Amino acid sequence: MTDIAIKPLSNACGAEITGVDLTKPISPDVAAEINRAWLDHCVIVVRGQELADIDQVNFAEAFGPVGDYLRPDTLRNDAMKERHRSVMFVSNIVENGEPIGSLPDGEMMFHTDTGYDQNPHKATTLYAIEIPSEGGNTIFSNQYKVFDALPEELKNKIEGRNAHHAYEFGVMIKDKEKYDGPELRTAVHPVFRPHTETGRPTVYMNELMTESIEGLSEEESRTALDEIFALQKEKRFCYEHVWQKGDLVMWDNRCTLHARTDFPRNERRLLRRVTIEDAAPAWAA
Numbered sequence: 001m002t003d004i005a006i007k008p009l010s011n012a013c014g015a016e017i018t019g020v021d022l023t024k025p026i027s028p029d030v031a032a033e034i035n036r037a038w039l040d041h042c043v044i045v046v047r048g049q050e051l052a053d054i055d056q057v058n059f060a061e062a063f064g065p066v067g068d069y070l071r072p073d074t075l076r077n078d079a080m081k082e083r084h085r086s087v088m089f090v091s092n093i094v095e096n097g098e099p100i101g102s103l104p105d106g107e108m109m110f111h112t113d114t115g116y117d118q119n120p121h122k123a124t125t126l127y128a129i130e131i132p133s134e135g136g137n138t139i140f141s142n143q144y145k146v147f148d149a150l151p152e153e154l155k156n157k158i159e160g161r162n163a164h165h166a167y168e169f170g171v172m173i174k175d176k177e178k179y180d181g182p183e184l185r186t187a188v189h190p191v192f193r194p195h196t197e198t199g200r201p202t203v204y205m206n207e208l209m210t211e212s213i214e215g216l217s218e219e220e221s222r223t224a225l226d227e228i229f230a231l232q233k234e235k236r237f238c239y240e241h242v243w244q245k246g247d248l249v250m251w252d253n254r255c256t257l258h259a260r261t262d263f264p265r266n267e268r269r270l271l272r273r274v275t276i277e278d279a280a281p282a283w284a285a
């Protein structure tokens, strides 16, 4: 028996967990309960936490090995190099003329973290240190529900196929058909992936990183992807998280996408990200 309570945050996904202090080591019972809630709701929110880097890393390690932040060393600034290898800052703050984090300002398209890698990290934890007065919300889209809602014709057309994923570090809004920069990363994943723990099928494609579906003409692929991307944005599949300082959010990259809303450029936003590797990359194409 633990002190944990779980409250759903929307019909799409997300649940708030109360009754836990993440500055203290969590017991196996508590970790199992949080993991269960996370698998059920895809996104969990724990509010009012005061977490140092190591607290967040310790929390993440209760669910699996923390992922090395995959950004190449050439793109890591000095502030990042001094941190734990797994810590990435998402921030628009500039200190001494240098950004202290990545993905600074404005809106960001739906994506899944590290989906440009052949073995994407299963989870992302994000902790709010400084939050603007408005905006900068994170919208989560539930890809189990999108899969269930796909029109049969579209599902039949693409079932069993692979999709090509690509990403250039730092891009938040993709405004070209194909990435072609020097720090390009690519991967191939099945269009529908069974979740490695629940076994349920998910749609594993997203607007920021998925460029084409194998075996379809360019036009067919574009049409199918546009239809899927439009569906993923429908409000009935989404939970929009309005951040408060001290929020720790953990989401499942295997069954959700996330996007960011715009926020005032003149206000500071700082979040700390630590990801968790997937021990069972059963979908590797």
Ligand SMILES: [Fe+2]
Pocket (backbone or CB within 6 Å): 111, 112, 113, 258
């Ligand atoms: Fe992300």
